[in-house]
Amino acid sequence: MTMLLDVSAVTVRFGGVTAVNGVSFSLNKGELLGFIGPNGAGKTTMMRAITGVVTPTEGEIRLLGKNLTTLPVHQRVRLGLGFSQQLVKPFRNMTVLENVALAAGARHTASPFSALFRIKRDREKEQAAQLLAQVGIADAADADPSNLPLGYLKRLEVARALALKPSLLLLDEPLAGLNHAEAHKLADMIVALNRAGQSIILIEHNLGEVMRICSRLIVQDNGNKIGEGDPETVMNTAVVRAAYLGEGNDHVAA
Numbered sequence: 001m002t003m004l005l006d007v008s009a010v011t012v013r014f015g016g017v018t019a020v021n022g023v024s025f026s027l028n029k030g031e032l033l034g035f036i037g038p039n040g041a042g043k044t045t046m047m048r049a050i051t052g053v054v055t056p057t058e059g060e061i062r063l064l065g066k067n068l069t070t071l072p073v074h075q076r077v078r079l080g081l082g083f084s085q086q087l088v089k090p091f092r093n094m095t096v097l098e099n100v101a102l103a104a105g106a107r108h109t110a111s112p113f114s115a116l117f118r119i120k121r122d123r124e125k126e127q128a129a130q131l132l133a134q135v136g137i138a139d140a141a142d143a144d145p146s147n148l149p150l151g152y153l154k155r156l157e158v159a160r161a162l163a164l165k166p167s168l169l170l171l172d173e174p175l176a177g178l179n180h181a182e183a184h185k186l187a188d189m190i191v192a193l194n195r196a197g198q199s200i201i202l203i204e205h206n207l208g209e210v211m212r213i214c215s216r217l218i219v220q221d222n223g224n225k226i227g228e229g230d231p232e233t234v235m236n237t238a239v240v241r242a243a244y245l246g247e248g249n250d251h252v253a254a
């Protein structure tokens with residue numbers, strides 16, 4: 001097994017707040033790893049530390065052995081890190097296909113402006129069409145993204161991330177805002193990507209879908225890693241149950 005990502009004793013502090021506290025985990029090539037935890041657990045902060053939006057206060061992050069810890073985001077992308085964001089922001093003056101073709105072009109050029117001029121290239125459009133089919137929105141290729149429902153926009157965002165051919169794809173709450181049936185379908189798409197060989201970390205609040213599709217989970221609470229392993233075993237440990245019950249109590253108290 002090849003270790004793809006190695007997160008070692010990472011701590012992230014914002015002033016007096018410790019958002020991530022000495023967390024270590026790793027991911028092997030080909031895995032679909034669920035990263036979960038109650039509100040405020042520090043999941044997004046951990047993902048930002050991996051993508052380079054925040055720099056860890058302590059610890060180290062390696063991708064295929066390369067130390068990423070202090071590299072800027074664009075260098076991490078070049079080294080094989082791909083991510084979709086919670087907020088979906090496609091370019092609205094282009095079709096869905098052109099949005100993905102632009103991302104495919106960006107892979108070949110250093111500047112996004114020169115990528116704009118390469119957009120008509122057939123090769124990139126072909127790649128984009130394949131990616132749209134892979135994420136299940138080939139029927140929207142010529143649509144204006146501003147007319148798309150949320151489920152389509154989320155798939156577009158995944159297609160744009162895949163256009164960079166990442167060795168590791170980070171998905172930050174892709175199922176948020178979708179109804180039960182849409183979430184189920186998008187989760188199935190994530191499984192299909194993984195079966196096709198894509199290594200994925202999935203940060204999600206939708207525990208039902210995470211437990212259904214992930215073979216391994218990491219659970220974080222209050223900045224600390226409190227569980228790791230196969231979904232059923234992890235979710236049945238006392239400390240993880242208490243963390244989620246605590247979250248339920250907060251809601252009751254509020």
Ligand SMILES: Nc1ncnc2c1ncn2[C@@H]1O[C@H](COP(=O)(O)OP(=O)(O)OP(=O)(O)O)[C@@H](O)[C@H]1O
Nearest residue numbers: 014017018019037038039040041042043044045046
């Ligand atoms: N830039 C920041 N400055 C100060 N505090 C921050 C910052 N980002 C996050 N925090 C704090 O760090 C803690 C963890 O937040 P984070 O957003 O990483 O959690 P999360 O698990 O992603 O939460 P949620 O599931 O609610 O999105 C919270 O207490 C939050 O207020």
